[in-house]
Amino acid sequence: MEFLPARVDTNRIQPASRKTPVPVAAIETRQISKTFGSGDREVRALDHVSLEIRENEFFTLLGPSGCGKTTLLRLIAGFEAPTSGQLLLYGDDISNEPPYRRSVNTVFQSYALFPHLTVAQNIAFGLEMLGKPKAEISRTVDEMLAMVRMEAMAHRKTSEISGGQQQRVALARALAPHPKVLLLDEPLSALDLKLRKEMQRELKRLQIETGITFVFVTHDQEEALTMSDRIAVMSAGKPLQIGTPREIYDRPANRFVASFIGESNFLSATITAATGDVARVRIGGGIDMEAALPAEAPRSGKVTVAIRPEQVRLVEADAADALPATVTDTVYFGTDTHTHLLLDSGETVVARFQSTLAHSEERANGTRVGVQFWEGSVQVLRETA
Amino acid sequence: MSAVEISPAAGTDQEARAEAARTRRNWLLSLPAVILLLFAASGPLVIVLIYSFLTPGDYSGVKWIPTFDAWTSILFSRDIFDDTLRLADAHLTIFWRSASLSLLTTLITFLLGFPTAYFIATRPPRQRGLWLFLITIPFWTNLLIRTFAIMEVIRNEGLLNKLLMMTGLISEPLQILYSDTAVLIGMAYVYLPLMVLPLYAALERFDFRLVEAGYDLYAGRWMVLRKVILPLVKPGIVAGSILVFMPSLGAYVTPRVLGGGKHMMIGSFIELQFGQGRNWPLGASLSMLLLLIVGIGLFFYVRAMSKEKAHD
Missing domain, CATH: 1.20.5 (Single alpha-helices involved in coiled-coils or other helix-helix interfaces)
Structure with missing residues (x-):
């Protein structure tokens, strides 16, 4: 009876505290650097990385090989220690905790299934190491087997199942202890295209079903765009831009992001006016347009703008508000057709049309055309021209 | 057509x-x-x-009279007065010493050999050759010479005792030579490479990424060793153990030199039958017994291995 008022009290406090929630990131890195080797052969894999990965988020580290994405993942897993900086898991500093004391599990690129154990024993491994009761282990293992649809394979050795099945077992094994964060190190790279597409959907489903924070490493931009809630595009040990797939694709902040995710035309331009995150730019010395202006970008003078090939429109050569150009090449890609254009200013532009429309847009080499860009498609880059 | x-x-x-x-x-x-x-x-x-089925000759050699005496006298001695059989305690002591010293040798070489093999297997591939080369260097020298070298180290005025006295850990030299300990040290030294090499072969094939997977799934160092590494290098452990245990059981030179004749093992005991003992049939039956034990051991090893293969 004595406890009752106390419980009422906490109930009264909780809704109030919910109104002003203190958002704690699942993972937070504070100025993390990692160098390998020493002296002349010192390699800086991570360079003062500060980022936050939110709870229940599908977060992707995207970048070419050697950009530091795998190193960052291994740091979160605990296989590497940061040279400097801090790593926080739900607010706790885990920079120096060994991997077996972190509620973080990994799906390895090589899967790293234990070859001396069966599928079920592999999935049970983490739970056994955590000292869970036997009944709970077998229940969880059954759940996991059902979740990745591997019930029929429970007692097979891992060498007796296909690559795609091994992938599912690796996932189930990592999810079984219900970690706070699941790390996935290019887990789909060994699968063929069809299976990869299937697993992309499967991964997304599992992430929503389990509500676990996923940190996914890949060099495949399509994979990143289709699955992620947010993407960090990394290059040379630094995240260059962090945002939703749409933000990353539609509003690339710099040249690297614009060219690594999809394709982009880069044109020189001059800012004539800037207010907030919108600039008025003159492109190719011919047309004036509104352009998105990212933070930290120059607000006047010469800049580079990025325009996606699908945002290019061709009009009559003598049309007003168009850049005069000559068609130099037309390449058929199946779903799309690419038209290469040489602007009179000397810059080149690629225009992409859906093949169903292309017959109306297709023009012979040497044809004179006018080039226009769709409203809202022009993006100012951070780098000065 | x-x-x-x-x-x-x-x-x-x-x-x-x-x-x-x-x-x-x-x-x-x-x-x-x-x-x-x-x-x-x-x-x-x-x-x-x-x-082994004949009667001992008067001075040496054999007489062509078939009998099972040699085989029974392995375990029993015949009373010269009433002709009853009694357990031959002396023989049993020798068997027990041989078996226990061989097992201990196997254990010691494993405890020393496993970290060594692990160390070599985790070096960069280009360095591994050098380390393996160093492991095989003792094979270049005659066994007898190596055994005498060990003797030089452990005798009362030897290197070990001098060092221990200098550091003040002991005031009197330790009597190691001519004891079971001396035999054990010698055999462990001689047979260590035979343990290291098969362990290395197994560890070299071991996928060390599995260690990270173990750590990731909440297994500490000890559990990773027990649950991941040891089960996967088991064939190497069994092979190394057989390669050390079998020759240890029949070792002759090392126990003879370092044990000083007082601490006889099967090897010396067999030699004794063909020499001073003048009992060739007993020596022959003892040799056959040793061969039988080794053969049975190998049989179970091969069967266990082929079973393991069938599983994979």
Whole structure:
């Protein structure tokens, strides 16, 4: 009876505290650097990385090989220690905790299934190491087997199942202890295209079903765009831009992001006016347009703008508000057709049309055309021209 | 028409003849090896087997009177007065010492050899050759010389005692030489490479990414060793243990030199029967017994391994 008022009290406090929630990131890195080797052969894999990965988020580290994405993942897993900086898991500093004391599990690129154990024993491994009761282990293992649809394979050795099945077992094994964060190190790279597409959907489903924070490493931009809630595009040990797939694709902040995710035309331009995150730019010395202006970008003078090939429109050569150009090449890609254009200013532009429309847009080499860009498609880059 | 019909038959006939010729040639080529094996390896064994069922000669050699005496006298001694059989305590002591020292040697070489093999297997590939080379250096020297070197280290005025006295850990030299400990040290030293090499072979094939997977799934260092590494290098452990245990059981030189004759093992005991003991049949039956134990051990090893293969 004595406890009752106390419980009422906490109930009264909780809704109030919910109104002003203190958002704690699942993972937070504070100025993390990692160098390998020493002296002349010192390699800086991570360079003062500060980022936050939110709870229940599908977060992707995207970048070419050697950009530091795998190193960052291994740091979160605990296989590497940061040279400097801090790593926080739900607010706790885990920079120096060994991997077996972190509620973080990994799906390895090589899967790293234990070859001396069966599928079920592999999935049970983490739970056994955590000292869970036997009944709970077998229940969880059954759940996991059902979740990745591997019930029929429970007692097979891992060498007796296909690559795609091994992938599912690796996932189930990592999810079984219900970690706070699941790390996935290019887990789909060994699968063929069809299976990869299937697993992309499967991964997304599992992430929503389990509500676990996923940190996914890949060099495949399509994979990143289709699955992620947010993407960090990394290059040379630094995240260059962090945002939703749409933000990353539609509003690339710099040249690297614009060219690594999809394709982009880069044109020189001059800012004539800037207010907030919108600039008025003159492109190719011919047309004036509104352009998105990212933070930290120059607000006047010469800049580079990025325009996606699908945002290019061709009009009559003598049309007003168009850049005069000559068609130099037309390449058929199946779903799309690419038209290469040489602007009179000397810059080149690629225009992409859906093949169903292309017959109306297709023009012979040497044809004179006018080039226009769709409203809202022009993006100012951070780098000065 | 007929020519077309005949030619395939002629072809198979020709092939069969070529096959027969090949088989004949292979047999002829392996004949020297077969003869050598028959006469140099199996021949003496057969003689030893026959001798174990004969009666000892008066001074040495055998008398051609068949008997099981040699085999019974392995375990029992016949009372000279009333002809009853009693357990031969002295023999049992020797067997026990041989078995326990061999097991201990196997254990020690494993405890020393595993970290060594692990160390080598985790070096960069280019360095591994050098380390393996260092492991095999002792094989270049005669066993007897190496054993005397050990003697030089552990004797009362030897290196070990001098060092321990200098550091003040002991005031009196330790009597290690001519004890079971000395035999153990010597055998562990001599047989260590035989443990390291198969362990290394197993560890070299081991996928060390599995260690990270173990850590990731909440297994600490000890659990990773127990649950991941040891089960996967088990074939290497078994092979190394057999390679150390079997020769330890029949070791002769090392126990003789370092044990000083007081601490006899089966090897010396067999030698004794052919020398001063003048009981060739007993020596022969003891040799056969040793061979039998080793054979049974190998049989179970091979069976366990092939079972493991069938599982994979």
